[in-house]
Amino acid sequence: MTGDTLRRLGELALEGLPGPRLPGIVLDILVRESHAAGGLLLRAGTVVARQGTAGTEPAGDEGAIELLPGPEPWHLRLVGGPAPEDGALAAARLALRMWELGTALREARLGERLRLWELDAIRTLASSIVGILDPETLGTELTTSLVMLMGVRRAELLVGGTPEGARRVAVFGRPPSDGTDAAAAWREGITTDRLLARPLATSSETLGLVLVADKEARTGSQPFSEDDQRLLELFAVQAAVALENARLYRASLEKERLDRELAVAAEVQAYLQPPEFPEMAGYRIATFRRPARFVAGDCFTVSPRAGGVEVMLADVSGKGVGAGLLAASLQSGARLLAGLDEPLAETAGRLGRTLHETTEPHQFATAVLVRCGEDGRVTFVNAGHPPAFVLRGDLRIEQVDSTGLPLGLLPESAWTERTLILRPGDRIVLYTDGLTEAEDASGEELGIGNLAQIVAAAAREEGEVLCAAVVERVERHTGGRPFTDDVTVVVIERTPAG
Amino acid sequence: MTAEKPTPRAEVVPGGITVVEATDYINNEAGQLLADAAKAHFGRERPVLLFDLSATRIINSIGVSILLELLEDILDRKGTMAFCNVSPTIARTFDIMGVAQYARIFPDRATALEALGGHDG
Structure with a gap:
């Protein structure tokens, strides 16, 4: 050698x-x-x-x-x-x-770097998913990462709670979901040598499915390992979080949009019911309104007429936007009809028919219509509404009870009119059932009798102060808890000038 | 998104640099074809190899390991391996997997050829 x-x-x-x-x-x-x-x-x-x-x-x-x-x-x-x-x-x-x-x-070293690559990909996905709001972008990111890291020939992301309602948002190669047991995959995932599927699950629901198939070897293919399963599960968790984030974000945007629309609707409704009214010879109007939600089902109109005024206070069945729209429609009708000078019972009939024809059968409105004349003559129609109070100058209280059915309950209905004389200093107090049905801590409703006593107790106040004093006293009854229904008070006062 | 059939193109440009154009997806088959195409041009002791990845969007773990073996072979022959037109995702992968530690990475082919002492024919 x-x-x-x-x-x-x-x-x-x-x-x-x-x-x-x-x-x-x-x-x-x-x-x-x-x-x-x-x-x-x-x-x-x-x-x-x-x-x-x-x-x-x-x-x-x-x-x-x-x-x-x-x-x-x-x-x-x-x-x-x-x-x-x-x-x-x-x-x-x-x-x-x-x-x-x-x-x-x-x-x-290669194995160690592969682990680093996995961690980096997971970290990248986790940080980027905050900004990913559409499932397609998420799907592309996810399937690309899986193809790169796991060395698979096929990958797929499906989004949906069930196999039937699922939609494919990203796929690499021939879809791995083709020919698989979809129900089993959605329920608990699938693990075979050639296919892995994992549901994208939150604590409460399944949002989709991620699948990979045909893991490559140096030549040909090889079975999936436990490491592969672990990696896919990590990615599935990230994807589920991303989808949930995107869903919550969309819901938040939708709520924001609805809130904006409701705020606009409330603004429009407030505009239709101004807090101040023009000077009217002989009468003065004061009001108080507090919607239980953005948009109220309570509404009123104040229509000045020669030497007097016509007032309608109504409470539409239901709450929220639907009731608000109906209330707006009722307001428009009452305003138009106030100028016709026809008998008040006929006005109620027209409103009732229109309401019945244009709304669902279960929808109706209670209303009290009051026409005050120059001479102090006052005509009432009470369509299923709580009694109106007439507060005399000497602080006595009279009641004007219902004179017919609520508006819109039946296609045709009749109301009687009740007439009385209002002298200077006398007041009419109209209100909605948000006050009489206000409950105390034990669930006991205030009731009409107790409200009458409250009105009597506050009778020395005037105008808006009287309205506020009545509401304040009812709040004492509820123990300060917010009203669950819309509350409206309208006070019509016959002034000395009249 | 689909996996395309790999068909790498290799040529030796003036200056003796072997330029290989990689395909969309570098996996086991495409990676081996790339390595074979490159080795077919190992005509001298110090090979200079440039991979143009402008068409490549994805490289998987086996594709990376094939490139690492090729890199090792080239370094063993005192040669040079370089890449150009590398996407940010693949550049990050090369960084993590140690490819960038031994191979040179250029933004485009012209810059790479100039730096490696060759030019397009």
Whole structure:
């Protein structure tokens, strides 16, 4: 053996990270050292390097020199030459062992970097999902990450609570969901060698399904590992969070839009019911309104007329926007009809018919219509509304009870009119059932009798102060809890000038 | 989004640089075809190889490992491996996987060829 051979093999062994060509170089040195015509270097029976005339030699380690023992033993087969000297073989063993260690180290580093890549992808997805609001973008991000990290040929994201209602938002390759047991996948996921499916689940519902199929090996494909399952589950959690975020954000936008619309509706309704009224000879109007929601089902109209005024206070069945729209319609009708100067009972009839024809059968309105004349003559029609109070100057209270059914309850209905004389200083107090049905802590409603006492107790106040005093006293009854229904008070006062 | 059949194109430009145009998705098959196309042009001791990734959107873990092996082979031959037109996602991947540690990355082909001492034919 030449010193040169030993030196070259030693240098190979001592290289920091021997390259992939090292086995070939070792074989080349050994073939030259033995003056052989060629040779094979085998690892676990597989040819790792060929040299010279050994190109046609069959693989396998039978009859070969064992270079390194172990689970994947190394063998040398030389063609047409003696075995190398022990020193050369020992140097070759050292070089190959170092090559093995270097390879193992590289693979370990590669594995470590792959874990880092996974973490980075998850972190990137987690940080970017805050801004992802559409499932398609999320799906593309997710499937791309899965294809890259897991080395799969196919990936897919479906969004929806059930297989039947699901929609494909991203797919790479042929859809993995084709031909799978959709119900099982949605329920608990699927784990096979070739397919993984995981539901995108929150604590309360399933938002979709992520699937991957056909994991690649260096050549062909390989079964999914437990690490693959763990990785897909991590991604499924991230995707579920992203979808939930997007859903909540959309819901928040929708609520914001509705709130804006309701605020506009409330503004329009407030405009239709101004807090102040023009000067009217003989009468003064004061009002108080507090909707239980943005838009109230209570409404009133004040229509000045020659020497007097016509007032309607109504309470539409239901609450919220629907009731508010109906109230606005009723207001418009009352205003138009106030100018016709027809009997008040006929006005009620027209309003009732229109309401019945244009609304659902269960919708109606209670209303009290009051026409105050120049001479103090006051006509009432009370369509199923709580009694109006007439507060005399000497603080006595009279009641004007219902004179017919609520408006719109039946296609045709009749109301009687009630007439009385209002003297200067006398007042009419109209209100809605938000006051009489206000409950105390034990659930007891205030009732008409108690409200009458409250009105009597506050009778020394005037105008808006009287309205507020009545409401304040009712609030004492509720113990300060907010009213659950709309509350409206209208006070019509006959002034001395009249 | 679909996986395309990989068909890499390789040529040696003046200056002896082998330029390989990679396909949409670098996986096991496409990666091996890339490596084979590159190795077919290893005509000298110090090969210089430039991968143009302008058409590449995705590279998977096996594709990366094939490129790392090729990189190791080239470094073993005292050669140079470089990339150009790399998407931000793939650049990040190369950074994490250690490819960028040993390979050179250029924004475009012209810059790469100039830096590597070659030019488009």
